Amino acid sequence: MSNGSGVVVGVDLGTSATKVVAFTPEGRAVADAAEHYDLSVPQPGYVEQDADEIYQAAMRALRRVIDSAHLRGHEVLAIGLSSAMHGVLCVDEHGEPLGPLITWMDRRSAEIAERWRAGGTALELYARTGAPMHPMLPLCKLRWLSEHEPQTFARAARFVSVKELLVYRWFGEWLIDHGSASGTGYFDVQRRAWDVRALELARVGAERLSTPASGLTRRTGIRAAIAGTLSLVRDVPLVLCSSDGALANVGVGAVDATTMAVTLGTSAAARVVTEQPCFDERGRTFCYALDDTRYVVGGPTSSAGGVLTHLLDLLLPDVEETERFARAVELAGSVTPGAGGVTCLPFLSGERAPYWDAELRGGFLGLDLAHDRRHLLRAAMESIVFALFAVARVVEERAGSVSALLLSGGLTHASLFRELVADVFGREAWLPDQPEASAFGAAAMAAVAVGVLSDLTAVRRLVHYPERIATDAQRHARYARAFARYEAAVAATTPLVHAVLS
Known part of the structure; x- marks a missing residue:
């Protein structure tokens, strides 16, 4: 501009x-x-x-x-x-x-x-x-x-x-x-x-x-x-x-298929930008228009900040509402990766990608007498990132693998979530200097429309990444085992939930 x-x-x-x-x-x-x-x-x-x-x-x-x-x-x-x-x-x-x-x-x-x-x-x-x-x-x-x-x-x-x-x-x-x-x-x-x-x-x-x-x-x-x-x-x-969602990609500089925009806000999403439409034979990902020549391919989850807020209301009723998130991050941070074997299914409002099943329901598995609310909070936060990782794997299957994850959304303001993304995905996560990605993306697209910016790809020189979080190999290995438990729990409980609801 x-x-x-x-x-x-x-x-x-x-x-x-x-x-x-x-x-x-x-x-x-x-x-x-x-x-x-x-x-x-x-x-x-x-x-x-x-x-x-x-x-x-x-x-x-x-x-x-x-x-x-x-x-x-x-x-x-x-x-x-x-x-x-x-x-x-x-x-x-x-x-x-x-x-x-x-x-x-x-x-x-x-x-x-x-x-x-x-x-x-x-x-x-x-x-x-x-x-x-x-x-x-x-x-x-x-x-x-x-x-x-x-x-x-x-x-x-x-x-x-x-x-x-x-x-x-x-x-x-x-x-x-x-x-x-x-x-x-x-x-x-x-x-x-x-x-x-x-x-x-x-x-x-x-x-x-x-x-x-x-x-x-x-x-x-x-x-x-x-x-x-x-x-x-x-x-x-x-x-x-x-x-x-598409404008959040622009706002963090993820304007081609080499980088993935990872948004963790009220809801969450993983998205890449492609030059051609890209569909999944099982319909697990979306393919939406970005501008006149580009598409945004990805998947949203319903299991993010909105779900976490409700869980914090249940688990931290003794903490002032304005302080709950910070306190929850502090408590969850005191528990080692894997949440002591506790697995959370965060589907309090069903789930979108990659399952597209509005009847999915949430719960905790693996609880014993040694666990307390710290483990529940840790499991809940891990599950939010697991849900998004399940989407990202499908996106990469369809659009190719990416070199970095570009972060946005309110949950990424917490360092614990930034580390979770880098460690669960096994990729470097970059935090851009534009905290309001969608608003900045809208401004950038408007700038193109009025000739102030030459093209959406020019946004790359306007976005900087003051923090780049590397993957920790040991944590990544622990999360791989925890994610396997998460996937097994989803597969095992889905038929049960449908049977109960029917």
């Missing part, structure tokens, strides 16, 4: 917070803000959010960052958007929400996903969409709405995400970038168009969805009221960009 005193702003509409950061042409953050919000779980399997709350949080965070950038004498050159994937919001003909946002964590459509998996429909669609069948997909959610809430389904003029809602409120146009569209389950990732058969299964026509567009699409002419609220001139371009 190079453009005088200008800054490019990245906005990441995340699951637990909206994060906004303004970056200089050299990739230096000059202003940042975050606004947090809650998830609602009105009944088992339902995980929802208030779309208006998220939108207002984004507006507040944006205003703070823009004001701060202006005070430092910076002009806003462009704004790039990142967003969590797979959410569905029903809106009326005026674009107003008819109910809550159904998030990626929601499992109410599990039976529909399983029906399509069992009947072969899942793999048929995957060959075109690159989206493994799971209740996270809007495809499954829309079919569920049509069957279980037909009145709401009929009233909805459109089915959109929070990112699409923001674009509509700013410009009066319904648009969805190819990266976000890839996560719906009804987008042909090679043709870059809605898939006719998938839309039939979702029981919607294309007229009730946003128009797919390149992630480099830019819009100017923000509505006057919005520009006034944000203290922006109306011709500042908004760039659609891509999904949060």
Whole structure:
């Protein structure tokens, strides 16, 4: 990037917070803000959010960052958007929400996903969409709405995400970038168009969805009221960009197949960028669009920070909520690798890659009277990394082996998790100097769209890695044995869980 005193702003509409950061042409953050919000779980399997709350949080965070950038004498050159994937919001003909946002964590459509998996429909669609069948997909959610809430389904003029809602409120146009569209389950990732058969299964026509567009699409002419609220001139371009996962790759510099982005946040993922679409014959990994010529291949897990938070509530109720994570890391760090033979299955909300089984459930195995909560905490943290390692092995099978792991996400702020990744994976793990990877990735893609950056690969010279964690051979060997126990536990308990739930 190079453009005088200008800054490019990245906005990441995340699951637990909206994060906004303004970056200089050299990739230096000059202003940042975050606004947090809650998830609602009105009944088992339902995980929802208030779309208006998220939108207002984004507006507040944006205003703070823009004001701060202006005070430092910076002009806003462009704004790039990142967003969590797979959410569905029903809106009326005026674009107003008819109910809550159904998030990626929601499992109410599990039976529909399983029906399509069992009947072969899942793999048929995957060959075109690159989206493994799971209740996270809007495809499954829309079919569920049509069957279980037909009145709401009929009233909805459109089915959109929070990112699409923001674009509509700013410009009066319904648009969805190819990266976000890839996560719906009804987008042909090679043709870059809605898939006719998938839309039939979702029981919607294309007229009730946003128009797919390149992630480099830019819009100017923000509505006057919005520009006034944000203290922006109306011709500042908004760039659609891509999904949060794909942009996290950009934000850590993992923009080809030689390095793997490893994200450990509310959820987790392992991803590489490829020049050609890359599918798995068993549908274990996703293949989504990144930009006009690149794809992001990988897999997400549901077993990460969100699950850990719940376990900490159960195991550390005597510790103040704001101090639980640090205390948990301290306690877990006092136990040797392998957690004294305790194995945790972290599937408190089912699991996505590589199993794509919403009915998986969590538990601890191997407990005896010598164990205490320190061992449970250690086993839980190890299991989060084991779950991600199981994904990474499949990604490397399909896209080739990588030389380094580039880290992002809140859990990697703890040195224990950074060491776990390096030791479990048996690869050097690099911690970049951009803590908000998705926001930085959005800013970088926006910079490409407005000509401030030549290409996404140029981001490599803007990202530095002040910490590189080498693998410890002895710990790696111990984790290999612990991972084997983990895999055996998953294989042994999966039939039992399905039998109990049926």
